[in-house]
Amino acid sequence: MKPSIVLYKILPDDLLARLEQHFTVLQFNRLTNENRQDFLQALGQAQGLIGSGGQINKSVLDCAPELKAVSTISVGYDNFDVQTMTERGIIMMHTPTVLTETVADTVMALILSTARRVPEVAEWARSGQWKGSVGSDLFGLDVHHKTIGILGMGRIGLALAQRAHGGFNMPVLYNDRQPSPEANSRFNARFCDLDTLLAESDFVCVSLPLTEQTHHLISDEQLAKMKPSAILINTGRGPVVDEAALINALKQKRIYGAGLDVFEKEPLSADSELFRLPNVVALPHIGSATHETRYNMAACAVDNLITALTGKVTVNCVNPQVIK
Numbered sequence: 001m002k003p004s005i006v007l008y009k010i011l012p013d014d015l016l017a018r019l020e021q022h023f024t025v026l027q028f029n030r031l032t033n034e035n036r037q038d039f040l041q042a043l044g045q046a047q048g049l050i051g052s053g054g055q056i057n058k059s060v061l062d063c064a065p066e067l068k069a070v071s072t073i074s075v076g077y078d079n080f081d082v083q084t085m086t087e088r089g090i091i092m093m094h095t096p097t098v099l100t101e102t103v104a105d106t107v108m109a110l111i112l113s114t115a116r117r118v119p120e121v122a123e124w125a126r127s128g129q130w131k132g133s134v135g136s137d138l139f140g141l142d143v144h145h146k147t148i149g150i151l152g153m154g155r156i157g158l159a160l161a162q163r164a165h166g167g168f169n170m171p172v173l174y175n176d177r178q179p180s181p182e183a184n185s186r187f188n189a190r191f192c193d194l195d196t197l198l199a200e201s202d203f204v205c206v207s208l209p210l211t212e213q214t215h216h217l218i219s220d221e222q223l224a225k226m227k228p229s230a231i232l233i234n235t236g237r238g239p240v241v242d243e244a245a246l247i248n249a250l251k252q253k254r255i256y257g258a259g260l261d262v263f264e265k266e267p268l269s270a271d272s273e274l275f276r277l278p279n280v281v282a283l284p285h286i287g288s289a290t291h292e293t294r295y296n297m298a299a300c301a302v303d304n305l306i307t308a309l310t311g312k313v314t315v316n317c318v319n320p321q322v323i324k
């Protein structure tokens with residue numbers, strides 16, 4: 001008999017078929033309050049779990065006594081209780097690398113659209129106000145040759161540094177837990193402490209995972225260290241930035257603007273002040289949302305689960321210590 005798995009995402013037909021070659025698949029299109037009980041019940045037999053979104057915490061894992069492997073269709077895994085999984089010997093897989101370049105493109109889109117005020121000016125023209133050439137009230141800021149500060153020089157940080165250095169002639173500063181010889185040699189990047197990065201950067205770009213150490217890493221004190229002309233970009237995770245502190249800094253024009261793809265609570269409420277501030281570009285968590293990359297992420301996650309349950313895991317494992 002094939003092992004049972006629970007899928008909580010819609011997959012392209014060919015990828016669903018690939019899973020079905022190996023497993024009996026119980027599918028939920030996504031997790032909702034309405035289907036939560038059915039989902040928890042389905043976990044009772046499941047050896048594998050694959051999907052994205054939702055909190056897979058201890059109480060969920062307690063409903064899955066047979067679980068051997070979990071595969072998230074994302075690189076971030078802050079919504080999973082990895083410690084409990086590791087204690088139980090459950091393999092946790094994710095999808096690094098396949099989305100790196102696309103997310104770096106999204107960061108550049110946010111840098112350009114906040115600095116050059118692209119959505120605001122496009123809306124101005126669309127609303128019939130374009131009667132002559134624009135005045136200085138609609139001018140933006142240059143991006144080229146400005147200093148970029150990257151928090152988290154990992155895969156996405158490096159891909160961003162490549163774009164900033166090679167494409168826009170931007171000096172690159174970065175902060176991480178350790179220096180990156182690759183960033184230093186390829187992009188002439190300078191490793192520095194957080195305070196120096198905040199004080200010297202024109203664009204402060206957060207590309208960090210959410211952990212206990214990074215939660216609210218950027219709050220009042222850090223925002224106060226940024227230049228009034230600087231822009232904060234967050235594509236890491238919402239809670240890395242203290243959103244209330246950010247809103248205050250933006251309203252008081254203590255920084256120039258913010259480009260945000262992630263928020264403390266998602267979806268961001270339609271009545272959030274962030275949607276009303278003209279110096280904010282707020283995106284609905286679309287860092288990796290292209291047809292090609294979302295397909296590649298799903299394919300990677302499917303292969304990850306098949307390998308974890310039927311073969312030998314060598315890559316994409318978050319807790320390799322559980323592999324025997």
Ligand SMILES: NC(=O)C1=CN([C@@H]2O[C@H](COP(=O)(O)OP(=O)(O)OC[C@H]3O[C@@H](n4cnc5c(N)ncnc54)[C@H](OP(=O)(O)O)[C@@H]3O)[C@@H](O)[C@H]2O)C=CC1
Pocket residue numbers: 075076077096097099100103151152153154155156157175176177178207208209210211213214235236237261262285286287288
């Ligand atoms: N908006 C979106 O749609 C997307 C968002 N993301 C987010 O981006 C994050 C980064 O992805 P990716 O680049 O692939 O991940 P990586 O692990 O390659 O990069 C993260 C970097 O941050 C460093 N880091 C971790 N903790 C700290 C800390 N406390 N202080 C300083 N540096 C730290 C890591 O160092 P070390 O190696 O030592 O851990 C690593 O160099 C993901 O975790 C996810 O949250 C990712 C994809 C899409």
Ligand SMILES: O=CC(=O)O
Pocket residue numbers: 073074075076077099287288
């Ligand atoms: O936020 C997206 C991810 O892949 O992580």
